[in-house]
Amino acid sequence: MPPTTPETQSHGPLLDLEEAANFFRVSRTTFYELRNSPKFPAPVRIMGKTLFLAEDLMKYALSRKVEKRC
Numbered sequence: 001m002p003p004t005t006p007e008t009q010s011h012g013p014l015l016d017l018e019e020a021a022n023f024f025r026v027s028r029t030t031f032y033e034l035r036n037s038p039k040f041p042a043p044v045r046i047m048g049k050t051l052f053l054a055e056d057l058m059k060y061a062l063s064r065k066v067e068k069r070c
Contacts, residue, residue, distance in 0.1 A: 014044065014051040023057055039063070 015023060021031035034040060041056035 013054040014046070015054055015057065016049060016051055020052045020057060023054070024061065 017028060017031065021028045024031060024034065026034065039060065041052060041060050043050045043052050045051075
């Protein structure tokens with residue numbers, strides 16, 4: 001996991017592409033497809049790395065769960 005800086009501490013853990021795919025329990029290929037959906041959270045670029053806020057991924061996952069119930 002990338003080092004935490006004061007700037008990122010307030011937003012929680014950051015996940016790289018592989019960790020984000022594991023979060024959703026999908027392959028990296030499937031994660032790239034999921035990432036193209038319009039409501040998917042935007043990544044954060046830090047020192048050339050594409051990272052995702054764990055909190056944003058959790059909110060997205062919960063919103064999809066609610067949508068599927070309706």
